[in-house]
Amino acid sequence: MNSNYELIYEYIKDINSDNREIYDDFISLLINQKSNSTQSYKINHICNDIGQCDNYADIDRMTFHLSLQLISLEEKGFCLLFLQKSDIIVINNELYLLSNLSQMVPLCKKDDSQLLLVCPTIYPFPKEVCSPELLEMNVLPFITHRSAGYYSLALLSLLYLKGINLSLDDLQGTKLYYFLKRSLKKDPNERLCLYF
Numbered sequence: 001m002n003s004n005y006e007l008i009y010e011y012i013k014d015i016n017s018d019n020r021e022i023y024d025d026f027i028s029l030l031i032n033q034k035s036n037s038t039q040s041y042k043i044n045h046i047c048n049d050i051g052q053c054d055n056y057a058d059i060d061r062m063t064f065h066l067s068l069q070l071i072s073l074e075e076k077g078f079c080l081l082f083l084q085k086s087d088i089i090v091i092n093n094e095l096y097l098l099s100n101l102s103q104m105v106p107l108c109k110k111d112d113s114q115l116l117l118v119c120p121t122i123y124p125f126p127k128e129v130c131s132p133e134l135l136e137m138n139v140l141p142f143i144t145h146r147s148a149g150y151y152s153l154a155l156l157s158l159l160y161l162k163g164i165n166l167s168l169d170d171l172q173g174t175k176l177y178y179f180l181k182r183s184l185k186k187d188p189n190e191r192l193c194l195y196f
Contacts, residue, residue, distance in 0.1 A: 004043050011048050011089045013100040022076060022101065026069050030095040033068070047090045048099070053160050060176045062088070063157045065096040067179065067195045070149050074193075078104045079115050080149035082130045083156055107146055113189075117142040129155050133188050145188035153193075154183035 005027055009015050012023060031041045053062050066083065073079060080103050087100035102121050108114040118141045125134050131151035133144045157180060158168065171177035175195060182192040 004041070007043050007046060008089070008091065008097065011046050011099055013087075014102055019101050019104075022073065022078075025072055025076075026097055029068055029072055030065055030091070030097060033065070034095060043091055045092050047093070048086075050085055050088045050090055050096070052090065052093070053096075054164060056161075056164065056166065056176075059157055059160045059164070060174070061094065062096040062160070063153060063176055063179060064195050066098060066153050066156075067150075067193050069098045070153065070193055073104065073149075074107065074112075074146060077107050077112065079107060079146040080104055080152070081115075081117065081120070081134060082125060082148065082152035084126060084129055085156065085159075108143065113146055114143050115146045115148065117144075128159065131188065132186065145191070147183075147188045147191035147193070150183040150191045150193045151188070154180045 005024065008027060009023070015023065034041060050062065053059055066088070070080065080098075080101075082103055083098065084100075087098060087103075089097050089099040091097060105115050105117050108116050117137075120140075127135060129152045131148040134148055137144075157176070161167065161171070168177065168180055171180070179195045182194055185191045
């Protein structure tokens with residue numbers, strides 16, 4: 001793959017042969033959003049602290065980029081239980097990359113709208129970024145809708161918005177507002193990962 005990516009791989013927490021292809025796809029997806037050619041995009045700076053996400057435009061871009069990666073992951077038969085700030089790196093102060101797949105779980109083979117959790121890597125789950133159905137889980141294996149990651153991304157975005165004194169109501173009419181409304185539905189089956 002592109003040697004330009006090697007800088008990024010130094011920051012990824014769980015890079016291995018099993019998920020290298022997923023990360024390659026994530027990086028290509030983000031770079032293609034920025035430019036027409038992955039070859040022409042030069043990676044100059046990588047930051048593993050997204051605390052710099054301190055304005056509406058950055059939060060909007062972060063949410064969009066991570067939503068694209070959640071969709072890409074689902075196309076490969078997986079989803080995420082939740083996302084945390086520490087799971088994200090920033091490339092060139094403009095591309096937000098999911099850099100930790102430790103919360104990745106497979107989708108059910110019979111119904112790919114459902115996730116199958118057999119053994120969580122972290123328990124109890126972090127309340128501030130977890131969907132209600134995961135917080136109420138009391139038996140394994142656990143099957144629920146794959147939208148837990150959407151809910152988590154929405155909560156993460158709201159945490160950043162709160163940091164700049166914006167609420168969901170302040171965003172009315174924006175793409176981010178509609179994404180958050182679709183992702184924060186109480187019923188997991190009604191959640192959508194659509195950013196438009």
